[in-house]
Amino acid sequence: MAVRPIIEVSHLSKIYKTESIETVAVDDVSFTIHKGEFVAIMGPSGSGKSTLMHVLGALDRPTSGTYILDGENVENLTDDELADIRNRKIGFVFQAFNLLPRTTTMKNVAIPMMYAGIPKVEREATAKKFLEMVGLGDRLHHATNQISGGQQQRVAIARALVLNPALILADEPTGNIASAQAEEIMAIFTKLHKKGHTIVMITHEPDIAEHAKRIIHVHDGKII
Secondary structure, three states: OOOOOOEEEEEEEEEEEOOOOEEEEEEEEEEEEOOOOEEEEEOOOOOOHHHHHHHHOOOOOOOEEEEEEOOEEOOOOOHHHHHHHHHHHEEEEEOOOOOOOOOEHHHHHHHHHHHOOOOHHHHHHHHHHHHHHOOOOOOOOOEHHHOOHHHHHHHHHHHHHOOOOOEEEEEOOOOOOOHHHHHHHHHHHHHHHHOOOOEEEEEOOHHHHOOOOEEEEEEOOEEO
């Protein structure tokens, strides 16, 4: 029996409309991503890759076409259902980290588990395990504004992993950190891929995209 893809996108488009202008941000794209793949979606600024990321992350709905995430059809879900599928299926890693700055690394990593109703003792043990996995076992009780940008991104990766999501979605994950730290972050993603995690990474940097095992190039809203 064929293995079901994690992502199935078919003839997907996203159009933004104002009173006088219609902008096609994503234009009739189709692709599949299977469990365990490490895929980079690459393109210049304005290519449509960020809009595509928002749709893949259930942060926005497509205008037309079909998007199936780990067996669930996404495009017609309500806002509450979209929020639920984001929490259950996707671990996000953002360029801007999106951490609480005066809160400890442990508490930042524990936040998704708190919303999921996981007891405090289990939250703390799991947060500690994943922080140690990304090399921050000695920073468990540091506030995130007391550590470097590269370390903050490691915290974000740990937070993305704690609920064992079907998909890790990384949006320009090295965009706000120095090149040496960027290589460390990409080494973590490579390690996660080898462990079987499914990773989709949005980037405009060719050297970062090269860490992925497959690259989808986007230009003017189309896959090229």
